[in-house]
Amino acid sequence: MLVWILFLLCQVGAPALAQDLCQRDAPNGYKVRISLKTALGEDAYEWNQSEMFFFQATMAFAMRRHFQMETYNVDNIILCVQTSRVSFWFVVTSPDNTTMLIPKADVEKAVRMSRHRINNAFLLSDRTLEFLGIYPTLAAPVNPDTPPWLIVFGVVIGAVCVGIIALLISSLLQKRRKEKGMTEDGQDEEDMQVKGVENGINLDGTYNRGFTDDDRFTKL
């Protein structure tokens, strides 16, 4: 009889005890916030008790993986303070002693280790499945050996230098050809004297100053 009463008390007491362990702002608990609609939009699934069970299972898996102990079970993950936001608090009890909580730091390590797996289980990301207080480890920046901008720079400056050298060489060649007396129409050389060219005959003329404006210059 007594044993039966004790047994009844345990059945009632255990969840009550669990409730004491898990509460808002529990010292060893974490608040989880899930944003399904932000992450999945139209494809968002409904958050119900089965999903909560799934979460417990995932957390138990994370604890097993971190501590390398096969003893963690869904009962060790206690959830409470569920809201329609979809946020809740959870605490992790030790498998050997259900009244003892696993310290916060250990839970954090376990979560960090399996964060990627936990996110993928729910089709969410670091931003939409938040463990308040556990900051996601950001991806290390990829540092290529040659910065990409330098490559583009090299291409452009190479092309420009080639252009300049080509222009310089072409004008040098033209000057050489002209010196050999082979040009007849040197329109693209800026140093050439523009003499009257009519019908291909060079008319040697000089500028006659007799017809310049005399009062072109301001008198002093």
Add this chain to the structure above:
Amino acid sequence: MCAQDATMGKDAARAEWDNPMQFVLACVSYAVGLGNVWRFPYLCQMHGGGGFLIPYMLMLVLLGVPLFYMELAIGQKMRLGSIGAWRAISPYLGGVGMASVVTSMYLCLYYNVINAWSFWYLFHSFQSILPWAECPVNSNLTGPVEECERATPTQYFFYRETLDISGSIEENGGIHMGQALCLLLAWIIVYLFIIKGVKSTGKVVYFTATFPYLVLIIYLIRGVTLHGSINGVKYMFTPKMEQLAKPTTWINAATQIFFSLGLGFGSLIAFASYNQYNNNFEKQAIIVSMVNSGTSIFASIVTFSIYGFKATFNYESCLERVRLLLLNTFDLAEDTISLENVNHWIAELNRTHPEQFASLGGRLETCDLEAELDTAVEGTGLAFIVYSEAIKNMPVSQLWSVLYFIMLLLLGMGSMLGNVIAVITPLSDLKFISHYMSTKTLNGLVCLFCLLLGLGFTTRSGNYWFTMFNDYGATFSLLFIVLIEVITVCYIYGIKRFEKDVEDMLGHRLNCYWKIMLAGVSPILLIALFIFYIVNYIQGGTPTYQAWNKELGKSVVTEYPPYAQAFIGLLLASSVCCIPLTALYTYCKKRNLASGKRERTVSTVSA
């Protein structure tokens, strides 16, 4: 007479544009520059939107077009760069040309740094994620770099990664290698464009003058199809007529026309000096001025549609953050609050849960679309920070980024061509220089010289020196130069002789519009502007600049140290004092010459 002829150079040997179209495109390429994109939209916003067009157009007609016409006439008639041309007009005022060359030199030094920045941004656009889209991670991989957190990623990229800016103008650091390389590239490209004088420049301007318009049209189409762009365009064009009553509006309109057309630098004289003697520059002056103003208005439509997009994006992001904050604090289901009813819910929650609401405290932001649109920015801040912020939020942002910076580059390069030619043409006209070296060598030396001095702007405090040059290097001196120009042409040279010259070139006389404007209205407006500048400068107290504070993550107003203020004075004085100094020098030379001749004549008579 003969000595003067020798300094003028031979008319017959001068290079020429292949056709008048090249000349027009060169002027368009020069006048349509970065100022059309980043200064005019700002002014439009500051001075009452659509209403600003009234003083702007008025000043164009009263001030811009006549002065532009005058400079083209001088260049085409004298067929020399600014030094030779002004010396020919009046030997005492040859200093005007020299002052133009000095001012153009200052402009050359710092203007190409903008092109270097454009190159830097352009090359960095070829990445899958634009580097200014996100903050880089800090060394222990826990979060973004602090400076970036306090500021925005675009500001961080500009101030830290592009400039590596120091805290004040006194802290000089080393040269930023990336910037130096980009500056080198910019100068090499300028050299490539001017290597053969107007023959090469004439071909380049076909591209630099027309391609920016193509990009602007593409951006216009992209801009007006962006979400929220209509807010920006509406905001800009809503005229606020009360702004017209303020004198600053009119003064800014005049200054904008003045600087936008690039008067007083000597570039227009240089360009026109390569014209055929009978080229119809009257029609061309009107065309180029109209195209320049039209481009400003067109560019501001594009700018404001982008502004509208950015403001709407920021506003909606703000609403989203507030929505999340409310959802998380009050643990409501995700779909209860949407972006539309955020404000309704704020009032509701304040009423139903006052203590919990009060605990939100300062974290609750007020989201205001008007305030976002009001953040008017001009200058490099607009081009490199605001625009890149808008671009990173567009789909396929790499493409838009590349297009935008290519456009900035072309605008900047086009203006650089004018600046460099303004320096090179008068130098190559000087007999002793053209005797010793060919044009190619002269061009190369000028580019090299400007590059080496320009490296100073790539140091860590370089941006502060850049701002100093930008604000003081060319503004005041130009007003003075153009004022002296107009007075010289109309009163010392004589409006009658000018009329005869124009008739000689064009075949018809100056009509009354040009005469009234040049001889009357423009000088009066210029004097008024000049006085206003002096008064403003004196009243402004100690000159200040915006220094980037890395702890706060924003710019703070700092006073210039004494040596920097002295340098500002030097900048202003060095170009302006060319004019009186040359006049004095010429006067003394003539007096010595005259007294020398008199002595000889006296001795012959007495003997």
